[in-house]
Amino acid sequence: MDPNAPDTPSRRPTLSQVAKAAGVSEITASRALRGGSAVAKDTQLKVERAAHALNYVPNRLAGTLAGGASRQVAVILPSLSNIVFADVLKGLESRLEDDGYHPILGISHYDAAREEHLLRDLLSWRPAGLVLAPTSGNAATRALLQAAEMPVVEVMDTDPDAADMAVGFSHRAAGRAMAHYLIGRGYRRMAYIGHDIATDFRALARLDGFRDGLAELGLTLCETLILDGPSSVPLGREGLARLLAHTHPRPEAVFFSNDDMAVGGVFHCQTAGLALPQDIALAGFNGLGIGQALPTPLTTIASNRERIGFVAADLILRRLKGESPPRITQIDFRLVPGATA
Amino acid sequence: MDPNAPDTPSRRPTLSQVAKAAGVSEITASRALRGGSAVAKDTQLKVERAAHALNYVPNRLAGTLAGGASRQVAVILPSLSNIVFADVLKGLESRLEDDGYHPILGISHYDAAREEHLLRDLLSWRPAGLVLAPTSGNAATRALLQAAEMPVVEVMDTDPDAADMAVGFSHRAAGRAMAHYLIGRGYRRMAYIGHDIATDFRALARLDGFRDGLAELGLTLCETLILDGPSSVPLGREGLARLLAHTHPRPEAVFFSNDDMAVGGVFHCQTAGLALPQDIALAGFNGLGIGQALPTPLTTIASNRERIGFVAADLILRRLKGESPPRITQIDFRLVPGATA
């Protein structure tokens, strides 16, 4: 069946039909619609009118296959339950959209095998670039990244041996910063409460940094409580309750794996009638709005997730324009002294 | 330049190269890699080995163009700042991934023009289906949806004249339910605090429903405060502070546009020394974890966003398999009595 037959039942119009309607060749129509380099003004108009009349929507699959670069960017994140990655995605999307690019999304669920599989899958769409918040150092994944032949940005951390580019900050340094701050405030007996750390290796890096920071002054954690499951306010609340039931004397300060967890801790203190920070000091990580809106604003470390996403997209786009942006971009974290520690 | 030249500098291997390496024709290689209908066992093995050796990654642009349906689904959401839409996206992605599909994402920022533009853009990738949380009744957008010739699911609401399918619940009914509940608890003087409602028309529908529910018993809102900007905990806190400064006598109960806002209200009460619900009752909407973890659990209405996303994806997939799933799917909301109202 002739695909250009005038009455092929309601298939989407093709460029060739637009060209025919405008009385020009296909390639001229193509040029006209792509913003007329070397196309006469009135030809351009004719083609645009024809396209509009036919309700033409270009087929970018064909365009990309024939011509050049896709305007899709593959994005792999470990989770969307945590607002942190939604923020990154938001920043990414907003920068990409400016240039008419779109993210194709995959969620790894902190699972290395799934991450690798997603990567392969998304690569098959021949995206123009790749952004991921790595969930592992998986060798197969690294190999795929190295061989990707496209700009690749690893976000959230600044791993010096990233396959290509990296945007974020050192979680280890963030953990250390919090240790230094709490020590400066005079706390000595400190505990840590975290969510499932086997999977979230950035949270683990913060814990390690925190330990390092303490060790520099000869201190060690008096208690480390790791709970199963993803981080959440209820989990943090439960965590502090359990920790306080078991640990005597009570720690002076508790560092949580993130703000969600820490806010849960604050709620437990409110319920248990513990005064912050006199009875116990609490600190989180991320600088979420909720922590700052608490009656006792949360002491935490603010990270700029949206900016990380934005910059990641920008790096991809710059690379595609032929520039050579820096391999490692630091997006600084900032210690936010609150009223809880 | 011959694209199959053995030494074309590091282009990705093509199917034809795999076929050559395996000593079979292109089409046989194609069939073998797609799960061997009518391919001999050992041919299949040969091809798979060749593909593996060459590190072959199929080009789905070409595959989709030549053959059939894309495995991409276009997704348009109004925002990612609100965890609600991240939840929907999470549910969507998880169901899509099961069948090897991936979302291509666009964020409309509650802007009808942007939504329309995104729609056109995403359609140019010839996705297999389309999921959107509409931000407007925009005529041009509706026309595009009607003409999309692919499964379309509108999520979050159950608009009876959806272009194709819809999954969600009636926000109006949810608002009414909360009015009935609060009336049942004995409250009469009620106020509403909302975020920028010009854009978030689902929040507006809840407000309308709330008003309806009150009106059924001859009540009216004693105060309606609409704040600029997206919903957030700090904004809700500010809102309640402002409302209480201006409104005398104090309302008995306040309905917030959502949980984030309501939690902010709870924080204000904690700070201002107002007892919940004796001095003032507060209610939210969404049933977020944080509300339930508060020392005084928030009275709210739980919606199942992740399930909405999941079901939306499932509807698309079923339609692609030739089934005829229902046009409207209700995902019920549930009133969660807490300690704040």
Add this chain to the structure above:
DNA sequence: GCAAGTTATGACAGCGCTGTCAATATGGTT
């Protein structure tokens, strides 16, 4: 041992678009 069926493979064309290069038209020069 041969027709009829089944299984396995391949040749061919084409999906809708764009890069390349050639062809034509236009206008200004000397």
Add this chain to the structure above:
DNA sequence: AACCATATTGACAGCGCTGTCATAACTTGC
């Protein structure tokens, strides 16, 4: 008037893959 630079257009091939139909190889039944 012959010539050249520039502006505008088109023919052609091909991106990498899959659907269709034809062909070849192999069974099976009588």
